[in-house]
Amino acid sequence: MATVTAASLRIAPPGVLRRPAARKLLLLAALAAVLVPLAHARWASGSWPSALTVDLTGPLTRAGDWIIDNRDSHPLFLYFLGHVSNAVVVSVRAVYLLLLAAGWAGVTAAATALAWCVAGIRLALGTAAALLACGALGMWVPTMQTLALMAVAVLVSVAVGTLLGLAAGLSDRLDRVLRPVLDTMQVLPAFAYLLPVVLVFGIGVPAAVLATVVYAAPPMARLTALGLRGADKEVLEAVDSLGATARQRLLTARLPLARKELLLGLNQTIMMALSMAVIASVIGAGGLGDRVYQALASVDVGAALAAGIPIVLLAVVLDRITAAAGDTTGRRPAPRAVYAVPAALAVTVAAAVAARLSGRLDWPASWTVAVATPVNDAVAWMTDHLYSGVPVVGGTADWAGHFTTWVLDPLRDGLQGLPWWAVLLLVAAVAWPIGTWRTALTAVLALAATGVLGVWEPSLDTLSQVLAAVAVTLVLGFAIGVAAARGDRFERLLRPVLDVFQTMPQFVYLIPVVALFGVGRAPAVAAAVVYALPAVVRITAQGLRQVDPAALEAARSLGATPAQQIRQVQLPLARPALLLAVNQGVVLVLAVVVIGGLVGGGALGYDAVFGLAQGDLATGLVAGAAIVCLGLTLDRVTQPTERRTTKGA
């Protein structure tokens, strides 16, 4: 395919050659002309040549056995990992007992008071309502377990992230070393590394907390570094001229100036930790995630939703509070913040004591609302009426069938049918014109690594699903994003919907997705689209809104129609944001690949789930590594010129 492009380029007029993209492609074609015949002569095979694979089954199985046999006796476990594990258990337990001792009244009072101090009366009322709703759904104790787990995970993530961020922000050399590490951590799908963590720590809270830290620390590190580097040069010079030591300079100038980034980092870390709380339920973390997961076992969407709503509420409340804290930067803290903490403490203690005296420490069982049955009825009604036989448009099952036959099958068979070197060339040809030779090389090597790991075919299967899901996500996301950017009322209506979709645990909508689309790759794609859509819509809308109003005004005064304004002014000017949306779409879709394995997506996602379920390190870890490699490839191929700063957006 790439050679065809090259042939047409050679006869193209020389003017084209002045464009850097064309030069890069030409160079690539020249390289390919030399390398491909060599490779073809040496390893003539359509699929990945078996001579170039490394079988890791033996070593990985031995490593797994070694850990299991030595976990109870080896010093590494007795004197280091065991203590880490115990420290996590002790801290989570301490927070949990504190929350239980405060009782529902105390916790609600404390959270409300805190929200009031940081963000004002409206958020305070919202916080109180959210916590009471958690109780009303009968989820008080699981909510407290999740909160305890989250508190510890977020604290550790912030500590680790800040340390890494300080290192990267203060030293150029460390920055160069850390950047690819953080990049990789950000594209790692969480499922991929659950297995090794479980093997070392066993199932339960310690493994869950550590997996969460790996997932949630990178945004904190990245934003800390960004904040430190972005500090106003003039202010720093002024501080220097006052003769401040390096430490004083850091503490009195650089960190305070980076406050906004630090708080944004905290916000992102909390969001990611919360999304991990559910995934961690697969390894026995308990709490709300476990309730969602157990409800899945009995195919009970209503019960899963009852546990999913508190997660959404927690996420929205924590997001708004930390965002509000970030917004106050630059302004003087409000006077009420001075007596905020003592006041909050006093209210909490009073509420807790009152609840204890009245014997109402636990959430009263009679105050719960059963939502499960109506929700299940609604889901059943919906799937019954949409599944098939809808006049004119056909049912969802038909759509899923057509999508599988007309889009997914040709895409997968096409990719798997291409010679391996052609696929690599294709990746290089896409990645190089967009980025640098480094990003192109990383992309090619990462994809080649899946072949070396011996999972070339399933990787391309997964890749075809990701590409299809990204295409659907982008079409829908850009359309909704444009609409949201142009209509304020629409955006206000959309915001809570996006919040819910972004934070609702994917396990909750797995069953409806299967009920609508049947088992297979189509529901996997649907689940991925649901998960990735909010981020794409948000980034698109934001990018379009930030387009220079003057340019838009000029276009309007020239009599451009709204469609022309969008096409010829807004979209070109918002190009960086749109590229970022593409990149985010790709990374987020890939994060759901494993979830797709749970609804019949097969390929790498199924292998990763299989590895976790069977304790099979060889299958699971290789699949996880291949998912990471795919992630790197896709991330580099869609790498926009400006590096993104956050994963969840």
Added chain:
Amino acid sequence: MRARLTALTGTLLLLTGCGAADMTKQASPFADARGARTVTLSVQSWVGAQANVAVAQYLLESELGYRVDTVQVDEVPAWDALSQGRVDAILEDWGHPDQEKRYVHDKKTIARGGGLGVTGHIGWYVPAYFAKQHPDVTDWKNLDRYADEMRTPESGGKGQLLDGSPSYVTNDKALVKNLDLDYQVVFAGSEAAQITQITRFAKEKKPFLTYWYAPQWLFEKVPMTEVRLPAYEEGCDADPAKVACAYPHTPLQKYLNADFARNGGDAAAFLKKFRWTTEDQNEVSLMIADQKLTPREAAEKWADRHASTWKAWLP
């Protein structure tokens, strides 16, 4: 940086008490929250396992005064968790000879807890409405004749054999190959997805072929007929690649953490005596999965009706 790290490790050591940490004693931080005696039970993802745990939990709490924590884990990781003491018992095991050798015989960290009283069986099933119309479909030799009707977009031109969760024991890929059937195994990836798909098919009265197992509550909602595979003989499934016979009938077993089995007091004694029938389990499963009762409500209802059964389990 290094100094800080050392200091951090030092503080950590001080906080947790110096010396060796025992990785085999790792309880959940949520256990014993209010000073009650706690038992932690592992729940596997199928509803039968939930039913065992629900009844055991209800009786342990209401009759013996324990607090019961449950953890959802897949089967193989559950064995690992059991050996580490993160959970105290598995109430329904479908046979894991490798794990049994490693933990029960070699490491002695897990002890047998006796039979559950329920016999499990895995097989291939077609819906009863289809078997009634085409009685010959229940013999594997005639399956190819119906491959066309079992086709889906996922099965690549062949008939679809629907398989379930990756955690379940299955020889289906080898079976299809060795019996030379015109079928493609499609993995639903989770039992939830598989059940959802089966009920969908049943609502539309469509034919399907699925991997399924008894005892299972879904039979009450979607009656299914087993397809006869070549008969099972001892050892015919020894080589996973060469299997060409049916699945065995497995008396399901209970396993306890070895320490817990010795020092678990009333709770351990109770769990060892816990033994009921397939009908009992199905009764509870159906209440949970179909009537959407909470496991606790279902267990309470069952316990009200069957006092004589569970009175015998009390120590």
